[in-house]
Amino acid sequence: MDAVEKANLERQKRWAKERKVGEGTYAVVYQGREVGTGRKVAIKKIKVGAMKDGLDMSAIREVKYLRELEHQNVISLLDVFSSKTNLNLVLEWLETDLEMIIKNHSLVFLPADIKSWIAMTLRGLEFCHRNFILHRDLKPNNLLIAADGQLKIADFGLARDFADPGYKMTCQVITRWYRPPELLFGCRYYSTAVDMWSVGCIFAELMLRTPYLPGESDMDQLKTIFRALGTPTEEEWPGHTKLPDYVPVGQFTKSSMRDLFTAATADCLNLLSKFFIYEPRKRISARDALHHPYFFALPNPTHPSKLPKISTQPSSRTLEEVDGNVDLDSPGPAVKAPAPVPNRLKRKLSSVSSNQDGRETYARRLDFSQ
Structure with missing residues (x-):
């Protein structure tokens, strides 16, 4: 046994798989632990044996980028070892994901909670973009939540x-509901703007408690986008009719965001609209989004430890605790100190039913005016 094989065997013995918690086409995720300390971890076993040349490029990329990225809002890669035809990634253990929280209608979201989740998403993404890395698959399912409430961007396979x-890239990335129109039209040269469209979809989904732009096919996805945001003109998006897969989809008039997000403040709607600018070069960046007035107006973002979480225990979260403070010092200045929850917001919260459903109901119930 050579030195490399010996080192790999030692790393393999350090980690123990305990139970399967998820499975996809190319990977299985286990809950595991560190043998010496008992620390809980996630072990992602990637099946590489059947791939071209015996190794999957997405596995290589995921290891490469996670080794380069170290940020409190990006999942941590703890170790890597091989086993037979499998590559195993040892990742920090995270309790749940944002999709599960959104779908759990026993949880009531405050405007400050949504602001906190989006701020953490943008902070992690700004760090990725600053290091010249596109995520290309942002969605609530890939935003994991730690026990202390910190949100972390995960799954860097794409x-x-x-x-x-000038490097040509594939347009077959990003889950359809979160995919921007330039990729649906076959654009092969793109940058950070594709991730920012996805953040806008997540932002809207947090307010609606249901996906904002759920298309059933690529063509239906374009129609869904244009019904909501209007069919782009050449003035709005120069050159889009020359993209490789462009097809006329029909003429739709832009719907008013105010009609759907009825309780949102002007700052909230302004930021949301900047994620959905058709011209990718004009779409807001993660850094600029973190400096938007939305994050510096009341209510202050909820502290991660006070955010709603899935638990079998009754919540001890009080109304006085929900208006916490998230430090946006990287980038941007810190947010103002927390303010007391107004009586009007308390009255509105008391009227929210835990089993309400539908996008308009949730949008109207959220009070963004404080």
Whole structure:
């Protein structure tokens, strides 16, 4: 046994798989533990034996990028070892994901909670973009939540670097409901704006408690986008009719966001609209989004430890605790100190039923005016 094999065997013995918690086409995720300390971890076993040349490029990329990224809002890679035809990634253990929280209608979201989740998403994504890495699969299912409430961007299997602006990339990335129109039209040269469209979809979904733009096919996805945001003109999005897969989809008039997000403040709607600018070069960046007035107006973002979480225990969260403070010092200045919850917001919360459903109901119930 050579030195490399010996080191790999030692790393393998350090971690123990306990139970399967998820499975996809190319990977199985286990809950595991560190043998010496008992620390809980996630072990992602990637099946590489059947891949081209015996190794999956997405597995290589995921290891590469996670080794390069170290940020409180990006999942941590603890170790890597091989076993037969499998590559095993040892990741920090995270309790749940944002999709499960959104779908759990026993949880009531406050405007401050949504602000906190989006701030953490943007902070992690800004760090990725600053290091020239596109995620290319942002969605609530890939935003994991730690026990202390910190949100962490995960699943970098579709990520890639974008240091060379003239390098052609695939347009077959990003889960359809979160995919921007330039990719649906076959754009092969793109940058950070594709991730920002996805953040806008997540932002809207947090307010609606249901996906904002759920298309059933690529063509239906375009129609769904244009019904909501209007069919783009050449003035709004120069050159989009020349994209490789462009087809006329029909003429739709833009719907008023105010009609759907009836309780949102002007700052909230302004930021949301900037994620959905058709011209990718004009779409807001993660850094600029973190400096938007939305994050510096009341209510202050909820502290991660006070955010709603899935638990079998009754919540001890009080109304006085929900208006916490998230430090946005990287980038941007800190948010103002927390303010007391107004009586009017308390009255509105008391009227929210835990089993309400539907996008308009949730949008109207959220009070963004404080």
